[in-house]
Amino acid sequence: MNVSIIGTGYVGLTTGACLAFLGHKVTCVDADERKIQALEAGRVPFFEPHMEDLVADARCNLCFTTRYADAIPKADVVFIAVGTPPGPNGSPDLRYLEAAARGIGQNLADHFTVVVNKSTVPIGSGNWVGALVREAYEQAKGRKANGAFAVASNPEFLREGSAILDSLYPDRVVIGADEPRTSEVLYTLYRPILEQTFQAPAYQPRPDQLAAVPLISTDLASAELIKYAANAFLALKISYINEIGQVAEKVGADIRQIARGIGLDARIGPRFLQAGIGWGGSCFGKDTAALVATAAEYGVAAHIVKAAREVNRLQRERAVDKLLAELKILKGRTIGLLGLAFKPHTDDLREAPALDIARKLIERGARVKVHDPVAMERFRRENAELEVACCASAEDVAEDADAIMLVTEWPDYADLPWEKLGASMRSRILLDGRQLLDRERLTRAGFKYIGLPD
Numbered sequence: 001m002n003v004s005i006i007g008t009g010y011v012g013l014t015t016g017a018c019l020a021f022l023g024h025k026v027t028c029v030d031a032d033e034r035k036i037q038a039l040e041a042g043r044v045p046f047f048e049p050h051m052e053d054l055v056a057d058a059r060c061n062l063c064f065t066t067r068y069a070d071a072i073p074k075a076d077v078v079f080i081a082v083g084t085p086p087g088p089n090g091s092p093d094l095r096y097l098e099a100a101a102r103g104i105g106q107n108l109a110d111h112f113t114v115v116v117n118k119s120t121v122p123i124g125s126g127n128w129v130g131a132l133v134r135e136a137y138e139q140a141k142g143r144k145a146n147g148a149f150a151v152a153s154n155p156e157f158l159r160e161g162s163a164i165l166d167s168l169y170p171d172r173v174v175i176g177a178d179e180p181r182t183s184e185v186l187y188t189l190y191r192p193i194l195e196q197t198f199q200a201p202a203y204q205p206r207p208d209q210l211a212a213v214p215l216i217s218t219d220l221a222s223a224e225l226i227k228y229a230a231n232a233f234l235a236l237k238i239s240y241i242n243e244i245g246q247v248a249e250k251v252g253a254d255i256r257q258i259a260r261g262i263g264l265d266a267r268i269g270p271r272f273l274q275a276g277i278g279w280g281g282s283c284f285g286k287d288t289a290a291l292v293a294t295a296a297e298y299g300v301a302a303h304i305v306k307a308a309r310e311v312n313r314l315q316r317e318r319a320v321d322k323l324l325a326e327l328k329i330l331k332g333r334t335i336g337l338l339g340l341a342f343k344p345h346t347d348d349l350r351e352a353p354a355l356d357i358a359r360k361l362i363e364r365g366a367r368v369k370v371h372d373p374v375a376m377e378r379f380r381r382e383n384a385e386l387e388v389a390c391c392a393s394a395e396d397v398a399e400d401a402d403a404i405m406l407v408t409e410w411p412d413y414a415d416l417p418w419e420k421l422g423a424s425m426r427s428r429i430l431l432d433g434r435q436l437l438d439r440e441r442l443t444r445a446g447f448k449y450i451g452l453p454d
């Protein structure tokens with residue numbers, strides 16, 4: 001099929017590259033000329049494992065442009081995958097979505113085209129996008145848009161750092177549409193994924209025993225709410241284990257064993273029960289805020305989601321408080337942070353706990369040194385105002401530090417030469433913000449190990 005994708009961020013580019021890999025003809029559109037030039041040259045503008053390989057493998061089916069006129073008229077399916085950054089009151093800022101909808105409407109040809117919301121958008125956006133596309137179409141062509149297009153919702157569940165895995169081998173595909181012919185177009189598009197009939201790329205083999213992927217075919221509003229409900233549930237699962245962590249610390253229980261003990265109950269499941277500093281990233285904060293805002297519009301209080309957000313906020317404070325309790329005075333101390341990205345295997349710093357913690361430490365008069373295996377360059381570019389010392393290695397972070405805080409659980413930090421690091425520190429204090437390290441190993445290396453929870 002002919003597919004066009006508006007927006008070449010994580011979601012847009014991953015969707016485009018995967019569909020092109022499966023054999024569809026894909027045109028990716030982005031307003032940013034530099035991004036398009038980089039992609040033309042085979043360079044991916046963000047760090048994501050194997051994305052450059054996938055783009056190279058799919059190259060013969062992929063093209064990149066800044067012009068809607070090159071992409072929309074020929075498309076059977078147009079995905080909208082633009083950013084919906086958080087607005088001031090918790091509701092997302094929809095101006096890029098609006099511009100995309102108008103651009104699509106102005107450029108639609110006469111054959112039936114399915115316009116798909118892939119960005120996470122507030123409930124009801126399907127109807128709103130439909131109205132915008134129709135209005136732009138009618139203005140451009142001077143006639144009614146009857147039957148020229150239909151809007152669908154196809155929420156994206158990929159995680160940064162495992163975007164290709166999540167896209168080629170998803171747990172489910174959700175399609176929301178109000179007419180059967182719209183769902184049928186998307187069914188045909190996703191068939192190779194639903195039936196797992198494609199040849200897996202060498203760098204991303206098919207998980208064992210994956211024979212088929214379930215399809216949820218539903219109405220627009222349900223598909224939109226599935227996305228919010230899924231992200232909010234994952235976010236509250238993390239906040240739940242962090243709240244239990246506080247109780248565990250008080251009663252002297254071991255949170256890692258508790259997470260194992262409850263996670264093996266199939267009704268609960270083992271994932272997203274890793275206690276620590278809590279969630280960051282572009283989705284959980286934004287989507288939980290948007291869900292609370294939508295609920296409020298309809299007079300629903302969303303107590304549970306609000307509480308999950310509050311627990312998450314407090315975890316970052318708790319991390320700094322623990323250092324304060326240990327060092328007594330933070331003024332004039334040097335604190336080393338290991339990890340800046342909001343999670344491992346990405347260079348994304350949006351809502352990263354490390355940034356918040358660095359600011360809190362600086363406010364209290366501490367000097368802060370930082371290191372990240374891949375996010376340093378992006379950090380310097382995007383956070384030049386933060387007065388921290390950028391280090392080339394974990395060893396540099398440790399030198400003359402009064403304490404180290406492990407903020408992101410990069411595998412690179414799992415087995416550092418702690419004796420050597422400790423020898424260059426002023427005091428051997430380590431706060432493990434991710435339950436990553438072995439308390440006994442650190443204690444043997446002369447460290448005071450502090451867990452979150454401890």
Ligand code: UDX
Nearest residue numbers: 156157158159160272273274278279280281283342343
């Ligand atoms: C998330 C959703 O998982 C994905 O389905 C959706 O499409 C987009 O939002 P992402 O933000 O890329 O994906 O990362 P994810 O792996 O979900 O991690 C989010 C945050 O939660 C990270 O900061 C991570 O460190 C934290 N986390 C995750 C925990 O603190 N504990 C856990 O057990 C799991």
